[in-house]
Amino acid sequence: MTIGIPRALIYWKRPDFWQSFFENLGCDVLLSPKTNKEIIEKGVKSADPETCFSFKVFFGHLLWLDEKCDFVFVPCLKTNKEKLEYCPKFFGLPDLAKILTKTPILTETFDERKEKFEKTLKKLGKKLNKSRTEIQEAIKIALLKEKETKEKQKKDFFEKIKSKKPKIVLVSHPYNLYDDYVNLRTKEKLERLGAEVIFIDEIPIDETRNEIYPKFHWEFAKEIMEKVQAILDYDIAGAIEISSFQCGCDAVLKEFVEKEFKSSKIPFLYLIIDEQTGEAGLQTRLEAFIDTLKS
Amino acid sequence: MKCYLGIDVGSVSTNLVLIDKENNVLFSLYIRTEGDPISAIKKGLKLLKEKIPENAEVVGVGTTGSARQLAGVITGADLIKNEITAHARGVAHFIPDVKTIIEIGGQDSKIIILENGVVVDFGLNLLCAAGTGSFLDAQSFRLKIPIQEFGKLALSSKQPTIISSRCTVFAESDMIHKQQIGHKTEDIVAGLCQGLARNFLANIAKGKNIKPPIVFEGGVSENLGMRKAFEEALKEKVIIPKYNTVMGAFGAALLVKEMSPQKSKFFGFGVIDKDIKCTSFQCKGCPNQCEVIEARIDGKVMARWGDRCGKWSNLNMNNI
Numbered sequence: 001m002t003i004g005i006p007r008a009l010i011y012w013k014r015p016d017f018w019q020s021f022f023e024n025l026g027c028d029v030l031l032s033p034k035t036n037k038e039i040i041e042k043g044v045k046s047a048d049p050e051t052c053f054s055f056k057v058f059f060g061h062l063l064w065l066d067e068k069c070d071f072v073f074v075p076c077l078k079t080n081k082e083k084l085e086y087c088p089k090f091f092g093l094p095d096l097a098k099i100l101t102k103t104p105i106l107t108e109t110f111d112e113r114k115e116k117f118e119k120t121l122k123k124l125g126k127k128l129n130k131s132r133t134e135i136q137e138a139i140k141i142a143l144l145k146e147k148e149t150k151e152k153q154k155k156d157f158f159e160k161i162k163s164k165k166p167k168i169v170l171v172s173h174p175y176n177l178y179d180d181y182v183n184l185r186t187k188e189k190l191e192r193l194g195a196e197v198i199f200i201d202e203i204p205i206d207e208t209r210n211e212i213y214p215k216f217h218w219e220f221a222k223e224i225m226e227k228v229q230a231i232l233d234y235d236i237a238g239a240i241e242i243s244s245f246q247c248g249c250d251a252v253l254k255e256f257v258e259k260e261f262k263s264s265k266i267p268f269l270y271l272i273i274d275e276q277t278g279e280a281g282l283q284t285r286l287e288a289f290i291d292t293l294k295s
Numbered sequence: 296m297k298c299y300l301g302i303d304v305g306s307v308s309t310n311l312v313l314i315d316k317e318n319n320v321l322f323s324l325y326i327r328t329e330g331d332p333i334s335a336i337k338k339g340l341k342l343l344k345e346k347i348p349e350n351a352e353v354v355g356v357g358t359t360g361s362a363r364q365l366a367g368v369i370t371g372a373d374l375i376k377n378e379i380t381a382h383a384r385g386v387a388h389f390i391p392d393v394k395t396i397i398e399i400g401g402q403d404s405k406i407i408i409l410e411n412g413v414v415v416d417f418g419l420n421l422l423c424a425a426g427t428g429s430f431l432d433a434q435s436f437r438l439k440i441p442i443q444e445f446g447k448l449a450l451s452s453k454q455p456t457i458i459s460s461r462c463t464v465f466a467e468s469d470m471i472h473k474q475q476i477g478h479k480t481e482d483i484v485a486g487l488c489q490g491l492a493r494n495f496l497a498n499i500a501k502g503k504n505i506k507p508p509i510v511f512e513g514g515v516s517e518n519l520g521m522r523k524a525f526e527e528a529l530k531e532k533v534i535i536p537k538y539n540t541v542m543g544a545f546g547a548a549l550l551v552k553e554m555s556p557q558k559s560k561f562f563g564f565g566v567i568d569k570d571i572k573c574t575s576f577q578c579k580g581c582p583n584q585c586e587v588i589e590a591r592i593d594g595k596v597m598a599r600w601g602d603r604c605g606k607w608s609n610l611n612m613n614n615i
Contacts, residue, residue, distance in 0.1 A: 181603075258502065280364075284377045291380040
C-alpha cells in the first residue's frame with residue numbers, strides 16, 4: 001500500500017515523523033517532489049484566490065500525488081499538546097482535499113484538548129488495518145528518528161553560532177524555511193552575500209526559561225516567539241522574517257517579532273512571498289540589508 | 296583627469312552622473328528609460344560622450360537601479376550596487392546628518408533610516424507600485440496636465456478634496472467620481488498628493504523611526520504638491536537635496552570612487568555603436584523551466600542570468 005504525503009505545510013512541521021511512521025507500519029511512502037513551477041501552477045489554478053500562498057503550494061503538491069498512490073495523507077491538525085491551536089486553515093484541509101482529488105484522503109483529527117496524540121495515531125493506524133502493537137512500534141521508531149534529527153540540529157546550531165560571519169536569523173514557518181523554491185533560495189542568497197544563516201526552528205529552547213512573551217492562541221506563535229527570545233542571548237547581526245502573502249496569522253505575529261528584535265537593536269527585515277515574487281526585488285532587499293549590517 | 300561614472304537604470308528613468316576626484320559633478324543626466332533599458336544606456340553614454348571634458352578619463356563605473364545587472368554587463372561596471380545603499384550614500388554626501396530619506400521613483404518608493412550616516416533600517420513598497428511616479432504620470436495624462444505643472448497646480452488648491460489612498464486603482468475611481476460631482480481640478484490634484492503621502496507613511500514607512508533631517512528625493516520630489524503634502528503629513532521641514540532626481544547615480548559614482556578599482560573594466564564609449572541584444576529562452580533542464588536571459592554584445596555572449604540553479608549563470612563566458 002502506498003501513502004502519498006504532500007511535501008508542503010504540515011509535512012514540514014514534522015518531516016521525519018510522518019514518513020517514518022508510515023514506513024514502519026509497512027506502507028510505502030510517496031513524497032511529492034520538491035516544489036517546482038509546475039506544482040505552483042497547479043496549486044494556484046485550483047486554490048481559492050483568497051487563500052494564502054502556502055495553501056496554494058500545498059494544493060499543487062496534493063494534485064501532483066493524485067492517482068499516483070492508494071491514499072493521500074492529510075491530517076486535520078487542531079491543537080498540539082500544549083492545547084494551542086494550529087492555523088485555522090489547517091482544520092478544513094482534509095475536507096478541501098477530498099473535493100480536489102480522485103485518490104481517497106487518509107485523515108484523522110489531532111485535537112489534544114480532547115485526545116492524546118498517540119491515541120489519535122492508533123485510530124489512524126487502525127484505518128490501515130494495523131494491530132495495536134504494530135502501531136505502537138511504529139510510533140516509537142518515528143519518535144526516535146525525530147529525536148535524532150533534533151539532536152543533530154542542536155549540534156549544528158552550536159557550530160553555526162561559533163561562526164565568525166555575520167549571523168542572520170530567518171524567521172518563518174517551516175514550510176517557508178525549508179522550501180527553497182517558495183522562499184526563492186533566501187538562505188543561499190544570504191550565504192553568497194557572506195552571512196551565516198540560522199533558521200528560527202533550529203534554535204534550541206531551554207525548558208526552564210521563564211515565559212515572557214505574550215500568551216498566544218496559536219502554537220506557531222508561541223514557538224516562534226520563544227525562539228526569538230532565546231536567540232537574543234546570542235550574538236546575531238540581523239533577523240529576517242518571511243511571510244506568505246495573505247497569511248492572516250503572520251500579520252498579527254509580525255508586530256511582536258519586529259518589536260522584539262528592534263528593541264534589542266537588531267536590524268530587522270520583513271519579506272512577503274507569493275507566486276509573483278520576483279527574484280530581483282528580493283535580491284535588492286537582501287543586498288541592502290547585508291550592507292546595513294556591515295556598517 | 297580621473298573621473299567616476301554612476302549609472303542608475305530604473306523602470307522609468309535612466310540617470311548618469313560623472314564626478315571627479317573631488318566629488319564635483321561634471322555631468323548629470325536624467326532621461327526616460329521608455330521600456331528599453333539598453334537603448335537608454337546607449338543614449339545616456341552618447342550624450343555623456345558629447346559633453347565629457349577632453350582630458351577626462353573614466354576610471355571606475357558603478358551601476359545601480361533595478362536594471363543594475365544588465366547595465367553592469369553591457370558597460371563593464373566595476374561595481375554593481377543595490378539602490379538603497381547607493382541612494383543613502385549619495386544623500387549622506389550632501390546632508391551628512393540625514394536621518395530619514397524618502398525616495399519615490401518611477402515604480403518603487405523607499406524609506407531609508409540612517410544613524411550617523413549609516414543605514415540602519417529601510418522599507419520598500421512590497422506588492423504594488425501605489426503612489427509612485429508612474430501613477431502620477433498616468434493621472435497627469437488623464438487630466439491633461441503636463442507632469443511638470445502637476446505640483447504647481449496642487450499648490451494653488453485652497454480646499455483639497457479627500458482621495459482614497461489605500462490603492463491607486465481605488466484612488467483613480469475616486470478621482471473620477473470627484474470630477475463627476477464637480478470638484479475643481481486643483482483640489483483633486485492636491486487631494487491626490489495628500490493621499491499618496493498618507494499612503495506612503497501608512498505602508499512603506501509604517502513602524503519606521505522617522506526623525507529630522509528628512510530628505511525627499513527621486514523623480515517625484517520634483518513635484519511641489521508632493522513636497523507640501525509630505526511636510527504637512529510629517530509636520531517637519533522636508534529637504535530637497537541638490538541632484539535630487541539623479542541621486543542613485545551620484546551615489547553609485549561615489550561608491551565606485553571609494554572602491555577605487557585598480558584598473559577599470561569599463562568598455563569605453565565604443566559600446567554606443569555596438570549591437571547589444573538580450574534574448575531569453577526557457578531552460579528545459581527541470582520542471583522549474585526558468586527563463587534564462589542572455590546578453591550579447593556583437594553576437595558574443597557576455598552574461599546569462601535568471602536561472603534558479605546557476606547552471607547557465609555560472610558558465611564561464613570565456614569558453615563560449
